[in-house]
Amino acid sequence: EPEVTQTPSHQVTQMGQEVILRCVPISNHLYFYWYRQILGQKVEFLVSFYNNEISEKSEIFDDQFSVERPDGSNFTLKIRSTKLEDSAMYFCASSLGSSNQPQHFGDGTRLSIL
Amino acid sequence: EDQVTQSPEALRLQEGESSSLNCSYTVSGLRGLFWYRQDPGKGPEFLFTLYSAGEEKEKERLKATLTKKESFLHITAPKPEDSATYLCAVPGGGGSNYKLTFGKGTLLTVNP
Numbered sequence: 001e002p003e004v005t006q007t008p009s010h011q012v013t014q015m016g017q018e019v020i021l022r023c024v025p026i027s028n029h030l031y032f033y034w035y036r037q038i039l040g041q042k043v044e045f046l047v048s049f050y051n052n053e054i055s056e057k058s059e060i061f062d063d064q065f066s067v068e069r070p071d072g073s074n075f076t077l078k079i080r081s082t083k084l085e086d087s088a089m090y091f092c093a094s095s096l097g098s099s100n101q102p103q104h105f106g107d108g109t110r111l112s113i114l
Numbered sequence: 115e116d117q118v119t120q121s122p123e124a125l126r127l128q129e130g131e132s133s134s135l136n137c138s139y140t141v142s143g144l145r146g147l148f149w150y151r152q153d154p155g156k157g158p159e160f161l162f163t164l165y166s167a168g169e170e171k172e173k174e175r176l177k178a179t180l181t182k183k184e185s186f187l188h189i190t191a192p193k194p195e196d197s198a199t200y201l202c203a204v205p206g207g208g209g210s211n212y213k214l215t216f217g218k219g220t221l222l223t224v225n226p
Contacts, residue, residue, distance in 0.1 A: 033213075044134035044216075045213035050212075054212070055211070055212055056213060070168060093157075098211045099210070099211045100206075100207040103214060105159070105160075106158070108157050
């Protein structure tokens, strides 16, 4: 069964450094998403991406965040200057269609900011 | 503001002891409701989509139902491998076409 894959599974970074989280969505999906989950809290929406542009972003997704689909298979989330509060699990998801289609998630990248 | 509330927060069952998890939601223009299973250190795994009140979906020991205000995930004769956090989520809401709004989940533990 096709799945969303994310790398790395765990990333440890010094505060202020840049990180890039990588995702390979399911191949025939058209919509791509990033979510995060701070330990013990809800899964929170960050951004959605369709047709090579951001379709929606949350208030969390400020100027330090960016997303890119550099080729036909990868989807990346860049955090430009990390803060302690960026420590969380980051999940990539993809779906065939928009709101009424299920989103399929990867197993996440655990980001630890020191 | 769209909200998704799940109860109970945690549930311990003995193997074979059936029960139900609740997800109540307030969202304008519901376009469906999703149930996910999340194992520790893993991403949410899609289980069901429900689109309209009265709809039911089943998978092995799980059955999901939907009313106009809430959804239930019924677990019949659970096994230890059913232990996980069960999340519900609603798509869209507030004019969004894309995001999922998740509840905090119910942590289910099934003891042998």
